[in-house]
Amino acid sequence: MATAVQTVERENYLNSNYGIKSWLLTTDHKRIAMLYLVSITAMFWIGGFFAMMIRLELLTPQGDLVSSDTYNKLFSMHGIIMVFFFLIPSVPAVIGNFVIPLMVGAKDLAFPRVNLLSWYIYMLGAITALTAMVTGGVDTGWTFYTPFSTTYSNTHVIGAAIGIFITGFSSILTGLNFIVTIHRMRAPGLTWRRLPLFCWSNYAAALIMVLGTPVIAITLLLVALERAFNIGVFNPQLGGDPLLFQHLFWFYSHPAVYIMILPGMGVISEIVTCFSRKRVFGYEFVALASIAIAVLGFVVWAHHMFVAGISVYSALVFSLLSYFVAIPSAVKVFNWTATMYKGSIRYETPMLYAFGFIGLFTIGGLTGIFLASLGLDVHVHDTYFVVAHFHYVMVGGMVMAYMAGLHFWWPKISGRMYPEAWAKLSALLVFVGFNTTFFPQFIMGYMGAPRRYHAYPPEFQVLNVLSTAGASILAVGYVLPMIYFLWSLRYGELAPPNPWNAVGLEWMTPSPPPTHNFDETPVVTWEAYDYESQPQEEVTVGH
Amino acid sequence: MATSDLQIAEHNLQHHFADMEQQQETSTFGMWMFLLTEIMFFGGLFTAYLVYRSSYYTAFVEGSQKMNIWLGATNTAVLICSSLTMALGVRAAQTGKPKLMVVLLLITILFGLGFLGIKAVEYHEHWTNHEFPGPNFHFETGDPAHPPTDPQHTEIYFSLYWAMTGLHALHMVIGVGLVSWIIIMGLRRAYSPSYYSPVEIVGLYWHFVDLVWIYLFPLLYLISKKHG
Numbered sequence: 001m002a003t004a005v006q007t008v009e010r011e012n013y014l015n016s017n018y019g020i021k022s023w024l025l026t027t028d029h030k031r032i033a034m035l036y037l038v039s040i041t042a043m044f045w046i047g048g049f050f051a052m053m054i055r056l057e058l059l060t061p062q063g064d065l066v067s068s069d070t071y072n073k074l075f076s077m078h079g080i081i082m083v084f085f086f087l088i089p090s091v092p093a094v095i096g097n098f099v100i101p102l103m104v105g106a107k108d109l110a111f112p113r114v115n116l117l118s119w120y121i122y123m124l125g126a127i128t129a130l131t132a133m134v135t136g137g138v139d140t141g142w143t144f145y146t147p148f149s150t151t152y153s154n155t156h157v158i159g160a161a162i163g164i165f166i167t168g169f170s171s172i173l174t175g176l177n178f179i180v181t182i183h184r185m186r187a188p189g190l191t192w193r194r195l196p197l198f199c200w201s202n203y204a205a206a207l208i209m210v211l212g213t214p215v216i217a218i219t220l221l222l223v224a225l226e227r228a229f230n231i232g233v234f235n236p237q238l239g240g241d242p243l244l245f246q247h248l249f250w251f252y253s254h255p256a257v258y259i260m261i262l263p264g265m266g267v268i269s270e271i272v273t274c275f276s277r278k279r280v281f282g283y284e285f286v287a288l289a290s291i292a293i294a295v296l297g298f299v300v301w302a303h304h305m306f307v308a309g310i311s312v313y314s315a316l317v318f319s320l321l322s323y324f325v326a327i328p329s330a331v332k333v334f335n336w337t338a339t340m341y342k343g344s345i346r347y348e349t350p351m352l353y354a355f356g357f358i359g360l361f362t363i364g365g366l367t368g369i370f371l372a373s374l375g376l377d378v379h380v381h382d383t384y385f386v387v388a389h390f391h392y393v394m395v396g397g398m399v400m401a402y403m404a405g406l407h408f409w410w411p412k413i414s415g416r417m418y419p420e421a422w423a424k425l426s427a428l429l430v431f432v433g434f435n436t437t438f439f440p441q442f443i444m445g446y447m448g449a450p451r452r453y454h455a456y457p458p459e460f461q462v463l464n465v466l467s468t469a470g471a472s473i474l475a476v477g478y479v480l481p482m483i484y485f486l487w488s489l490r491y492g493e494l495a496p497p498n499p500w501n502a503v504g505l506e507w508m509t510p511s512p513p514p515t516h517n518f519d520e521t522p523v524v525t526w527e528a529y530d531y532e533s534q535p536q537e538e539v540t541v542g543h
Numbered sequence: 544m545a546t547s548d549l550q551i552a553e554h555n556l557q558h559h560f561a562d563m564e565q566q567q568e569t570s571t572f573g574m575w576m577f578l579l580t581e582i583m584f585f586g587g588l589f590t591a592y593l594v595y596r597s598s599y600y601t602a603f604v605e606g607s608q609k610m611n612i613w614l615g616a617t618n619t620a621v622l623i624c625s626s627l628t629m630a631l632g633v634r635a636a637q638t639g640k641p642k643l644m645v646v647l648l649l650i651t652i653l654f655g656l657g658f659l660g661i662k663a664v665e666y667h668e669h670w671t672n673h674e675f676p677g678p679n680f681h682f683e684t685g686d687p688a689h690p691p692t693d694p695q696h697t698e699i700y701f702s703l704y705w706a707m708t709g710l711h712a713l714h715m716v717i718g719v720g721l722v723s724w725i726i727i728m729g730l731r732r733a734y735s736p737s738y739y740s741p742v743e744i745v746g747l748y749w750h751f752v753d754l755v756w757i758y759l760f761p762l763l764y765l766i767s768k769k770h771g
Contacts, residue, residue: 180569184572214586215587239699244591248590
């Protein structure tokens with residue numbers, strides 16, 4: 001039962017206005033974050049449904065549950081939905097949207113109406129893509145490689161491509177809003193060197209959104225035009241160059257994996273420092289590592305094309321540059337570890353997810369180095385090794401970070417505490433389920449099992465059954481939080497303004513925050529993550 | 544004037560900004576970021592152009608010779624003039640001359656529509672000559688002594704020509720719409736020296752679209768004239 005029941009409910013962003021219109025026409029960043037939360041959760045379950053269908057098909061070596069054509073559609077739509085409609089908007093558009101203005105002490109993002117527009121654009125793109133999927137699906141893989149996508153595929157490639165094209169603009173507008181907000185809307189005293197690392201990493205991701213997304217937009221537009229009008233930009237029969245498509249596609253889509261992971265790293269930085277009660281070790285290095293990852297991310301794309309027929313010399317250069325990404329990534333992992341060293345660690349749910357992230361991201365990152373080396377990549381290219389690597393970074397890394405962030409900021413978002421015991425259980429289920437699903441795929445891939453086939457040789461069955469069993473556990477681990485988050489909205493304990501005793505401006509305003517975030521503009525006079533000098537003291541707003 | 548400069552400023556200050564200066568800097572900065580995304584957007588097409596031009600140079604030269612240089616050059620001049628009137632219009636808004644601003648922006652729109660009209664004439668010419676990529680594409684150099692070296696590769700030239708100029712024309716149409724909106728707001732005396740950032744950022748957009756054409760014109764129309 002709630003201990004401190006307030007007799008008069010204070011006005012906050014949730015109760016300041018009621019009715020569907022007050023949500024659909026809102027320009028409040030906190031409400032828009034909630035719109036995004038609902039939408040991407042729906043997309044997550046759709047993408048998850050496709051994943052479960054894939055795993056069920058792979059229970060047996062024969063292709064017996066679905067035909068190979070259907071299987072091709074299932075993994076394509078799983079990839080398209082999860083990458084473009086869940087992972088890319090996940091942490092930035094939900095958590096970033098909610099907490100970045102709070103963290104910088106602003107009343108809102110720089111362009112509130114543009115923020116709302118970005119959600120509508122996202123919905124339009126999502127509906128377009130879903131329509132293409134419902135009316136027949138798409139079977140090109142999420143990568144849309146030409147000339148298959150432009151000439152030979154008989155599925156709804158144009159609809160899916162246009163859906164992604166449209167959604168790209170929502171991502172561009174979110175990134176633009178973040179960059180401008182972080183530059184121009186910081187509270188007095190909040191210098192760049194005092195900026196929370198979550199802002200730094202979202203800033204880095206926003207740079208990629210702004211610079212990379214337009215390139216995928218124009219590329220997919222060309223694919224659609226080529227299919228519609230039979231022009232020959234990428235079609236080798238007409239003198240076009242399929243490799244050019246791959247270059248343009250990966251010029252965005254490689255940096256895009258850093259759009260997905262960087263905001264997650266920001267979440268982990270916030271949580272590790274808070275639950276270790278210590279300042280982030282090497283704050284400047286962690287901050288600049290985000291920027292370094294964003295910059296390096298733009299010059300490594302051709303490591304996806306080592307076996308596609310690019311020149312050996314350019315492959316050598318891209319391989320070397322890809323190794324460099326390991327440096328800033330390792331800086332982050334080592335610095336998180338050093339932050340925990342001799343800290344007084346509390347094992348609450350966000351921290352459990354953060355532990356999961358650090359371990360699994362490290363495995364995902366290290367196997368990325370395997371894939372960046374020229375010789376080894378020839379062996380494991382297009383095998384389950386790639387699938388396992390990608391999911392270790394994206395699910396083991398990013399989804400873990402997203403869950404960590406949701407739990408960490410849920411008291412701020414909803415004004416209620418989630419049930420800690422259930423949350424710990426689900427964190428455990430996610431960790432066990434995830435590893436059971438994807439670790440066998442490393443082994444399978446190394447043994448040579450190719451990805452994207454609906455049937456496989458019987459000797460891989462044990463590993464596949466393990467994988468499917470793990471996926472079922474993982475599914476339970478994801479269903480539980482949805483249930484108890486919804487439950488907590490009504491029955492959860494009322495959250496104090498700062499349940500974790502964390503530092504940061506977002507914890508100095510009530511939970512949930514008032515519509516204008518702060519009653520008076522905060523003035524920052526302290527360093528970021530100053531946990532040691534004021535361990536228990538409540539920092540007050542204003543002068 | 545019906546409303547004072549200060550009243551206009553107060554009326555337009557959005558709740559989440561501390562003052563007009565912060566609001567204006569923010570919106571201008573946002574527009575520059577947006578233009579950065581536009582550069583990357585066109586950048587994909589320019590990359591494709593560079594790759595294919597270096598691979599299929601002769602076929603590109605032959606395609607380029609079908610361009611009407613005089614219409615293209617006229618359009619270039621038209622756009623440069625429109626940028627001048629746009630810049631003067633922004634200046635008029637900044638110095639508190641709303642009538643002058645409206646007149647200058649009307650001239651800008653006329654230039655913009657003139658550009659689109661001339662472009663339409665060119666498109667029509669290419670369309671009737673079957674110089675549109677797709678099943679009906681047909682290409683002749685016009686000189687029986689020099690048949691086309693590789694019509695398929697010239698088709699790629701035309702694919703890029705239509706995609707690049709088409710996307711540019713779409714940006715022009717949007718620009719004309721934006722300037723019309725500024726004119727309507729200008730007639731309602733919505734701007735003043737302390738609040739004219741909408742005029743300024745639409746101006747930035749307009750200059751950017753002009754600048755794209757400044758690159759498109761030589762790349763598409765002026766590939767070497769010595770060949771063919």
